[in-house]
Amino acid sequence: MKWAIVLCAVVALSECIIQVPLIKGKSARESLEEQGLWNEYKGKFPFNPTRFDDQSLYVSNEQMTNDADLAYFGVISIGTPPQSFTVIFDTGSSNLWIPSIYCSSAACANHKRFNPSLSSTFKNAGKSLSIRYGTGSMTGFEGFDTVVVGGIPVKNQIFGLSQSEAPFMAHMKADGILGLAYPRLAASQATPVFDNMMTQHLVNQDMFSVYLTRNSAVGSMVTFGGVDTNHYSGQIAWIPLSSQMYWQITVDSVTVNGQIVACNGGCQAIVDTGTSNIVGPQADISSMARAVGAHSANGDNVVNCNNINNMPSMVFHIHGQAFTLPASTYVRQVCVCLCVCVCVCLW
Known part of the structure; x- marks a missing residue:
């Protein structure tokens, strides 16, 4: 299946274009810097960049490049009735995960937590999940539920529910992460959200695009199924x-x-x-x-x-x-x- 983020060939499908407004918030690093804690955290949790030929990428653990400067996030909902969460739309990972009520880590205490018992459409996948980042980690389990992105329901989407999170995650403004990379990168062979969007014919084209404003200006956007021509001039460089x-x-x-x-x-x-x-x-x-x-x-x-x-x-x-x-x-x-x-x- 071919798809794009303004990077490769486009294959037409059907239905619609989905847009999710993004918020430019302070990164975890910026929050730590303001509190004078960045150097302490940098020493405790040194950055561990990914090597692309690392075979562990193909199995249960997912290593990612960085999470110290995640700053753009948008709102999705999970479950029936919907429970809302802010997530990073991250092209450097492939899993969707959010905190759960079963998590007692400090990072979960100051974020919204998903309660599966309140959703009539939730199904436990019966699999554990462990994801390691450059400066953080989460462990938990996987489930299936309806995930609403930009008002469009993605049915039977697999996602992670954290049961523990590294201390660094407490300084993230977003609750969780929605990965937009390829399925090969996904921990536990989870199907990424955008792949299900394509399979369920929820987007016009097999592509998504990201527009990021500068200096905290409003208007940042991730567009699923096309490109918003209001956000660029000239020709796209493929x-x-x-x-x-x-x-x-x-x-x-x-x-x-x-x-x-x-x-x-x-x-x-x-x-x-x-x-x-x-x-x-x-x-x-x-x-x-x-x-x-x-x-x-x-x-x-x-x-x-x-x-x-x-x-x-x-x-x-x-x-x-x-x-x-x-x-x-x-x-x-x-x-x-x-x-x-x-x-x-x-x-």
Whole structure:
């Protein structure tokens, strides 16, 4: 089955286009930074980036790139009558999961929890679920129920109900995660929500698109079944996938001032709505940081905020096309006097 996120070929189906408004909230990292706890958590739960050839990806545990900067989330409902939850629409994972009433972790205590006994359409799948993230984890079990996305009911959708969550999850604004990657990446071989949307002929086309606003402006949107032409101008750049597990593509090179600073000879990357960081091998990330004038400080690449307007652009060369990122898009200000060089998920 072929499908797309503005990345690959489109196959027409029938029915409708579904849109879900997204909220730009504070990321878990931003919340921890405000409380002065980020360095403590970073030390306790060091980032563990995924390697795409890790065979454990094909079995029960799912490893993901990052969850420290998840920030865009929307509302779905599960069950009959519906119980509402905010979820991250994450192209870096494939499972849908939310907290359950059987979870007593601190992360569940400050989020909405699903009560299966209140839903007349809930069915226990009889399977356990364990998902590990770059800086967090959840364990629980799986069930089936009706999941409503953008007002459209997806029947008999499998999802995870957490029974325990890592402490870091307590700082996520969203209740859970709705994965939009391929079935191969799903823990416990769960069928992703979008695959069921296609199978149940709920979308016009086998594609979805994501529009993200900047600086907490309203209007962010995930569109299932098409692309909202109000959110772009010109032509869409279609990039073929190099693997159908993540939304994985080949980056030809990364240049600054015309010089290659990363991906010399090509490298693999994933397009991940679940993180706002550029993540990659230390040598490449260090090279990119040096090229834009950043220096390492406490594990982050730091620049002087006064220099942002004079910093060079990063250019990602992908499938024969150049995608230019000015400094204003790859630097994140974390306080009045300090900026952190926020770096897309590169492998």
